[in-house]
Amino acid sequence: MKKRGKGIGATFYGTGYGNGFPDVSNCEVELNCQGKIVVYTGATEVGQGAKTVLSQIAAEVMGVDLDSIVLVCEDTCCTPDAGTAAASRQTYNTGNGVRLACIKLKEMIKKVEENHKRVKGLPDEILTMKEIYEASRAQAIILKARDSFTACTSTMDEENGQGSPYWPYTFSCYAVEVEVDTETGRIEVLNAYCAQDVGKAINPVLIEGQIEGGFAMGMSWTLYEDLNLNQGIIKNNNFSKYIIPTSMDMPDICSIIVEDEESTGPYGAKGIGEPVMLAAMPAILNAIHDAVGIRVTKLPASPDYIVKKIQELDKSNLIERK
Amino acid sequence: MKEKICFTLNNKYLSIDADLSMRLIDFLRDELRLTGTxxxxxxxxxxxxxVIIDGKTANSCLVLLGQIEGAHITTIEGLGDENNIHPIQQAFIEEGAVQCGYCIPGMVLSAKALLDKNCGPDKEYIKRAISGNLCRCTGYKKIEKAIQRASEKMKEAENDD
Known part of the structure; x- marks a missing residue:
């Protein structure tokens, strides 16, 4: 028999290295001879959109088009360290580093511009970025700025549990509907509604992509993925045994972006890389409970495990009735 | 041992001497330097x-060179590039369907094989068409939307002609 159920899951998650570990992102920006703003930072793009978001932040501070930003990253020869593409930290940490460096450069540009206008006696002249670069050469000033951002975390007090082990925290709430086949134990996720707090959505399309991908990973973690370690050897070491979802397994996903600005974030933004996958698991497990009354206590909730749990429940119900 | 083989690759007729026990993917990547696959x-x-072989998608890691005598093969390089972008590629960009990008050449070719046969596929058709392409980043949703968008654009273009 096929039974349907609904469930929700809510999470909060601290991003960044946390617990007082030095979480530093450095950034260098310069105005080049073509009038482009060149941003150097060690942030790594792995598909999450760091390059896009960091360029957007730089363009916003400098007040220029996105086309005027050249982002140089992942080159240890010329980019200052911006930590790892991990801990959901690049938007918040490196975003802040980029913002601070750009603010410094903007101040320098303003001074060069003012000097130029005063010397020329043309107070109303509007200079292009290329002209500002030329003016800086004439004034023997190198328009290059560097700044750094360190996340404000502290170790937790072991006695009273107080402190700021992470900064900031990100919140999410997901709701799903599932269908459980009580004979085969197969679970199908029918619908998913994913509400994710993002601080400020710097790039909504990228955030939707992260939410959808995160839900897929969370669902896959809950229902399919099993490394099957045996004495340190991975048994399921290929895709025919290690199952991840295909397009056929994915439900429709409704992404809800919740904006509650984080005062310390770049334009209020927070990281969401990892948080987006977490709420899928509790939501699906609660929906399974709603559908067939079993509590899943081991992952993945594979068909054989579900059938076993249902049979156990039926047996105990039978005994109770007797 | 090298033997002669003839086939059409991205609309170009090729007649070459090659080791026919080589996998097609190795021939494309290592011999022809077509690293989009x-x-x-x-x-x-x-x-x-x-890749697309005679209108059907195939995993080029499971095809030996000797199997493609006389066949028409399309790789991602045969679709378009920055200067002459294919509507499917354009739709992937517009929908934000790409994250790390590793699965995307295969996804785009699966989409092309589908749209060549069925110019107005519904959601289930699209899901089925890309079900042999695993993606770890996107959750497939934006890829499905991109293929939908491409099918609409391609239909519009056809009507304009």
């Missing part, structure tokens, strides 16, 4: 190495 699992499970 990606190698993922090497077992025909992930679809990263998808």
């Amino acid at each position: 990606k190698e993922g699992c090497s077992q025909g499970e992930c679809g990263a190495c998808t």
